[in-house]
Amino acid sequence: MISSTLFGLASLASAALAAANCTGINAISPKCASKEALHHRDFFYVGGHYVAGAAGNLTYDQLYVEKLTPARGVNQSRPVVLFHGGGTSGVTWLNTPDNRKGFASHLLDYGYQVYIVDQTSVGRGSAENLNDYVMRIGSTAEISEKGFTAPEITNAYPQSQQHTQWPGSGLKGDPIFDAFESTFIPLTSNLTVQELSMRSSGCQLLSLIGPSFLVSHSIGALHPLLLSNDCPSLVAGNINLEPGNIPFQSYVGNATSSVGRTSARPWGMTNTHVTYDPPIANSSELAYKLVGDDTPANRSCYMQTGTIHKLTEVAKVKYVALTGSASPHITYEHCVIDFLQQAGVNAEWIKLADKGIVGNGHFGYLELNSPQIAGVVHEWIQSSC
Structure with a gap:
């Protein structure tokens, strides 16, 4: 009788779970099961320093780090460190907005030790340094729709019409979109100060955990590049999902038009000093010009001219960029690869469509075929090992 009763209760619970609406934020319900890989979780703050103030000593510039260990144990030789893009935080690597298994879990399933960071000044990496870290908006619903989740509607570039992998409509009011948009938080407008703090704390992190593969998204690609410059022996390789640090320029709001371009990153792909050969003391010593025909499908790029300065430290680390077939980045990611190769870096470009992975926008690691993208990373x- 007891066994029969327990079986009946289990059946009822299973039926209730199946009937639950677990879309978007509804998945917070106890009736909704997690899809994440089983793991152990620890957190740490790395780096930072005390600064005396009127109220006492405050901690500035610390880096928030989560350590995720697969429950079945680590069976890969090198850890993976995940760097989020602009406007988001480290939570972007966890479950997807439609509550499928997140990118970190896919890597845990492969047996990697996974570390997730919140950039200094962002999310749980927020510090007391309010004067230096003046914040700006992360994204609006309109920017996200046009650039990330439904670029096919605006049709700013021909490849946008291939976008098929975002779960849901990609528009405000859709519960999956709303869950995604809620993850955007303010980010610093002072990338110079942030880069300097990330360089210090990032190399400290790698000195503690050993040589690691650094996986970044969008403007988060700034930081692995800088760590490759500062502590290349601790970087096993750089894997960049749609790197946003296009040489000498920025596309505002992830737009692709010439109107949306602004001058950016005077050191080529960074805002702060990196090592070039022949050596330079100031970014003004880099000469560059716009090259290539400029069309919506294939943007022109800034390349060095005259004396070509090599990124000698960055070149010690293998580099790869992964780009979705329907993302705005497919129109200008060649600028990143061409610039790095000109500067002597072993830079590889993987167009996901060449791997049979099609239909992805800028946030491909959150889209329906994200397991396949994780497979390419693995x-x-x-x-490279």
Whole structure:
């Protein structure tokens, strides 16, 4: 009788779970099961320093780090460190807005030790340094719709019409979009100060955990590049999902038009000093010009001219960029690769469509075929070990 009763209760619970609406924020319900890989979780703050103030000593510039260990144990030789893009935080690597398994879980399933950071000044990496870290908006619903979740509607570039992988409509009011948009938080407008703090704390992190593969998204690609410059022996490889640090320029709001371009990153792909050969003391010593025909499908790029300065430290680390077939980045990611190769870096470009992975926008690691994208990352790491 007891066994029969327990079986009946289990059946009722299973039926209730199946009937639950677990879309978007509804998945917070106890009736909704998690899809995440089983793991152990620890957190740490790395780096930072005390600054005396009127109220006492405050901690500035610390880096928030989560350590995720697969419950079945680590079976990969190198850890993976995940760097989020602008406007988001480290939570972007956890479950997706439609509550599928997140990118970090895919890597845990492969047996990696995974570390997730919140950039200094962002999210749980927020510090007391309010004067230096003047914040600006992360994204609006309109920017997200046009650039990330439904670029096919605006049709700013022809490849946008191939976008098929975002779960849901990609528009405000859709519960999946609303869950995604809620993850955007303010980010610093002072990238110079942030880069300096990330360089210090990032190399401290790598000195503690050993040589690691650094996986970044969008403007988060700034930081692995800087760590490759500052502590290359601790970077096993750089894997950049749609790197946003296009040489010498920025596309505002992830737009692709010439109107949306602004001058950015005077050191080429960074805002702060990196090592070039022949050496330079000031970014003004880099000469560059716009090259290539400029069309919505294939943007022109800034390249060095005259004396070509090599990124000698960055070149010690293998680099790869992964780009979705329907993302705005497919129109200008070649600028990143061409600039790095000109500067002597072993830079590889993987167009996901060449791997049979099609239809992805800028946030491909959150989209329906994200397990396949994680597979490409794993494959590249294995080939680099």
